[in-house]
Amino acid sequence: MPIHPTENFGRWEGWGVSLAWWANVWGSSPELADLAFSCSDAVSVPGIARALPGLCFNIARYNLGGSSNTSAGGQNIVYSVNIPWYKEIQGYWLDWASDDPSSSSWDWARDANQRQMLLAAQARGADTFELFANTPMWWMLLNHNPSGSDDGTSDNLQAWNLKNHSKYMATTAAHFSQHWGLNFSSIELFNEPIAGWWKASGGQEGCHFDAATQAAALSSLPAELARVGLAGALRVAASDESRIDMALSTWSALPASAKAVVDQFNVHGYQEGGDRAGLYNAVVVQGRKVLRDSEYGDGDGSGGTLASSLLLDWMALHPRGWCYWQVVDVADGWGMLKGDADSGALLSVATKHFVVAQFSRHIRTGMDTLGTGDPRGATAAALDVAGKRLVVVTANQQGSSVDLVVDLTAFNVAPAGAVKAWLTSTAASTPDPAAAHTVVNGLVVAADKTVALTLPRWSVMTLEIDGVALS
Numbered sequence: 155m156p157i158h159p160t161e162n163f164g165r166w167e168g169w170g171v172s173l174a175w176w177a178n179v180w181g182s183s184p185e186l187a188d189l190a191f192s193c194s195d196a197v198s199v200p201g202i203a204r205a206l207p208g209l210c211f212n213i214a215r216y217n218l219g220g221s222s223n224t225s226a227g228g229q230n231i232v233y234s235v236n237i238p239w240y241k242e243i244q245g246y247w248l249d250w251a252s253d254d255p256s257s258s259s260w261d262w263a264r265d266a267n268q269r270q271m272l273l274a275a276q277a278r279g280a281d282t283f284e285l286f287a288n289t290p291m292w293w294m295l296l297n298h299n300p301s302g303s304d305d306g307t308s309d310n311l312q313a314w315n316l317k318n319h320s321k322y323m324a325t326t327a328a329h330f331s332q333h334w335g336l337n338f339s340s341i342e343l344f345n346e347p348i349a350g351w352w353k354a355s356g357g358q359e360g361c362h363f364d365a366a367t368q369a370a371a372l373s374s375l376p377a378e379l380a381r382v383g384l385a386g387a388l389r390v391a392a393s394d395e396s397r398i399d400m401a402l403s404t405w406s407a408l409p410a411s412a413k414a415v416v417d418q419f420n421v422h423g424y425q426e427g428g429d430r431a432g433l434y435n436a437v438v439v440q441g442r443k444v445l446r447d448s449e450y451g452d453g454d455g456s457g458g459t460l461a462s463s464l465l466l467d468w469m470a471l472h473p474r475g476w477c478y479w480q481v482v483d484v485a486d487g488w489g490m491l492k493g494d495a496d497s498g499a500l501l502s503v504a505t506k507h508f509v510v511a512q513f514s515r516h517i518r519t520g521m522d523t524l525g526t527g528d529p530r531g532a533t534a535a536a537l538d539v540a541g542k543r544l545v546v547v548t549a550n551q552q553g554s555s556v557d558l559v560v561d562l563t564a565f566n567v568a569p570a571g572a573v574k575a576w577l578t579s580t581a582a583s584t585p586d587p588a589a590a591h592t593v594v595n596g597l598v599v600a601a602d603k604t605v606a607l608t609l610p611r612w613s614v615m616t617l618e619i620d621g622v623a624l625s
Contacts (some may be wrong), residue, residue, distance in 0.1 A: 170213020219243025
C-alpha cells in the first residue's frame with residue numbers, strides 16, 4: 155500500500171460540526187464545548203461514566219434560524235405538527251417593517267444557546283466558522299412554514315424576498331463580527347435545496363430552491379455583503395446538496411454568473427455511491443473552487459459506516475474539510491453522544507466518537523492531503539511538511555483481519571524507528587473500554603521504508619510516522 159507524496163490534493167482545512175439542534179439544547183455546556191473543540195486527552199461529561207478524548211474540531215457551522223413566535227404585519231408562523239421544539243431555531247429578523255438591525259424588527263437576544271456554543275468553540279481555538287440557513291425567515295415564505303412547501307418540490311421563498319434572505323444573512327454576519335467578535339469564514343444561503351422532502355408536514359426546518367432560484371439568490375449576495383462591509387471578507391458557499399449526484403446536477407445547472415459568485419462548494423456525504431471523482435473534477439479541477447464535505451451523519455453507532463464513507467471521500471472526492479452533523483442526538487447512533495432533549499440528560503457515548511477521534515486528533519489543519527495506493531479504498535494519508543510527520547488512517551470493516559504494508563519508498567526521507575499508533579474497534583456501537591482508543595505498540599519503520607501491520611477485523615488504526623520528508 156504505497157503512499158504517494160506527489161498526489162497532493164491541497165492543504166487540509168479541518169474537521170468540524172454543525173451546531174443547530176444539539177447546541178439549541180446543550181449550547182451552554184462547557185463540557186460539551188471541550189469535547190467537541192478542545193484537544194484534551196480526557197474530557198469529563200456529565201452522565202458519561204468515562205472520560206473522553208476531545209475531538210479537536212476547528213470548524214463550527216452556525217445554523218441561522220427561520221422561526222420566531224412573533225407576528226409580522228398581523229401574520230403568524232405556521233409550524234408543522236411534526237417539528238419538535240429543539241429543531242425550531244429562533245431567527246433574529248422578526249418582521250419586514252425595518253431592515254435596520256438596531257430597530258425593534260430585530261431581536262439579537264434570540265438563539266442564545268447555539269450562539270453560546272459558537273463563541274465557546276472560538277474560545278477553545280476553533281478558527282473556521284460557517285453561517286448557513288436551512289430556511290429563510292418564516293415571513294419570507296409563501297406559506298409561512300419554515301419546514302417547507304406543501305408538496306416539497308416547489309420553491310417556498312417568495313420571489314420578492316430573494317434579496318431579503320441575502321440581506322438577513324449578510325446583516326447577521328456583520329452583527330456577529332461587530333458585536334460578538336466572531337468573524338464568519340463562509341456564508342451559505344441554502345441547505346439541501348433541490349431535495350423534494352422539505353414539506354410543510356416535515357420534522358425540521360427546510361426549504362426547496364431549484365437551481366434557477368439558487369442562482370438568483372446567489373446573485374444578490376455580493377451586494378449585500380458589500381453593503382455591510384464584508385465584501386471579500388468571507389467565502390460564498392453553495393449548495394449543500396444532500397447527495398453527491400444531486401450536487402453534481404446542481405453545479406452543472408448553475409449558470410456561469412452564479413458559479414462566479416461561489417468560492418466554496420459544499421456537499422453532504424449521505425450517499426455511499428455517486429460520482430465523487432466527477433464532482434471533484436467539475437468543481438475543483440475545472441471550476442477552481444474549494445470543495446468541502448460539510449455534513450455527514452448515519453445511525454451506525456459503531457463508526458464503521460462513518461469510517462468507510464469518510465475514507466471513500468478521501469480517496470475520490472478529495473474535500474478540504476469534513477464536518478459531522480450533530481455531536482449529541484436523541485436517536486441511537488446518530489451522534490457521538492445520545493441525549494434526551496427534554497430533560498437535557500446525556501445518556502451514553504457511541505463508539506463513533508472514538509472513530510472520529512482517530513481522524514480529527516491526528517490529521518490536523520495545514521497538512522497536505524495525499525493519495526494512497528490502497529486497493530481497498532480504505533486509507534487516508536496526510537503530511538505535516540514542516541513538522542515532518544506523516545499520518546496514515548486505515549480501516550478494516552470486514553470480519554477477518556488483514557495484513558498491510560505501508561510503503562514509504564516514495565519519500566526521500568523515512569528514517570527507521572518506532573511508529574506511534576492507536577486502534578479503535580468498530581465491532582459494536584457501545585465502545586469496548588479495552589479497545590476504544592488504545593495504543594498499539596511494536597510498529598516500526600523498517601530499513602526498507604515500510605511498516606508492516608495486522609489490522610484486526612472491524613477496526614480503525616491511526617499511525618503517526620515522524621521524520622518523514624520529501625527531501
